[in-house]
Amino acid sequence: MLKSRHLLGIADLGAEEIVHVLDTAEAMKEIAARPIKKVPTLRGRTVVNLFFEPSTRTRTSFEVAEKRLSADTLSIAVAQSSVTKGETLLDTVRNIEAMAPDMIVMRHGSAGAPHLLARLCRSVIINAGDGMHEHPTQALLDAFTIREHKQRLDGLKIAIVGDLLHSRVLRSNIQLLNTMGAEVWACGPATLMPAGVAGFGVRATTSIDEAVADADVVMMLRIQHERMHGHYIPSTREYFTLFGLTPERVRRAKPDVIIMHPGPMNRGVEIDSEVADGPYSVILEQVANGVAVRMAVLYLLAGQEGEGD
């Protein structure tokens, strides 16, 4: 069972809870292979997907997961809505709550926004990404994908390469993988390395060759142009030369390495097309597994509704 009634971050989850989510997701995955891809579990429940930042993959994935569990679901892209008319975050959410949803899946550009709502609202809150802080369901689906291929997480060498500074995927993944006993390497240019990254419990390096050497898993992160308000890299071409994942670099990893990317990919910037579409890539499996993992999270948290504070 889960101890918290919300899913705000991996930081709140213990190893046992993580394994429980992944095991439940395994059962959920089978539903996608049925002729009727739907179970009646969340019938009569309303889930609101509240996205203050653009998202296609995560929002669609949550929507599919909600529909497969028979929840009533609606997605609100707030960027084009009330916020531009001057409404505060809390007012927006209170208005939505007045329509009595059971759960709110939320993405916001500011770290801690879902935590604020979890304190002030009745609904179960699921964090679908908050600023540069956490993206817990992404880390869970990454772990699920790794476990499917390697049958374990502990003792694996996992290299996370790219824009470390702006990445909530990195922060959630480091916490999850550390909790599960993996050896995490973080690699990126010094300008995109968060201050005190070693304090996260990872080995930090600016050499992709060192990070990738004998790795079981290589996880590439996107260069987040939209969050870069300054000159972090001289050019995307130079970035590709120094940090791009090429077939030559993949050869330094273990022979059964898997290549991951949370998407959306910048081909030719952080990853070579040949690698992205190559035999080691599990990038599209990650997307498929995302639905199963989100179904598991929705199902497990649905038992905690109405608890309140």
Added chain:
Amino acid sequence: MPQVMDADRMARALTRIAHEILERNHGTGDLALVGIRTRGVPLARRIAHSLRDINHTDVPTGALDITLYRDDLMRHAVGPQPLVRRTEIPFSIDDKRILLVDDVLYTGRTIRSALDALIDFGRPRSIQLIVLVDRGHRELPIKADYVGKNLPTSLQQSVQVRLQEIDGEDDVLLEGGAA
């Protein structure tokens, strides 16, 4: 705690059910077994084994988890959700004669959930129900086609089926209250 069925009687009951299946269905053509998790699954495998011994034919066997179809799932007080396990039906159930297997038939609610779940996998030609123990007290209009043992019980009692594959031994126990 009184034992109402030992390993020998359980084995005989399952063999008898296998014979009844062959008699009623005129062989094993189009038959498939689906066990309800947890204890329906090993029971389904044993029946498949008996059918192979008697008739020398293989009957496809699957496992069904009904947790996501339970009618009490979202009605209980706040608490941890029941564990969801994998459903594994590695064959098409379309036009098959499905033999649904469970250990104990009681209120009938598990079977209702299982029927809903099965229908999501296709359109079987028929569904027949096999239970090791029928303890009565139905709350829904559901009836078993093959019964290992009819066991009159009171509502205060509980019936526990133990199987070698899961519990390390084969027997049925009746606990609490007076019969």
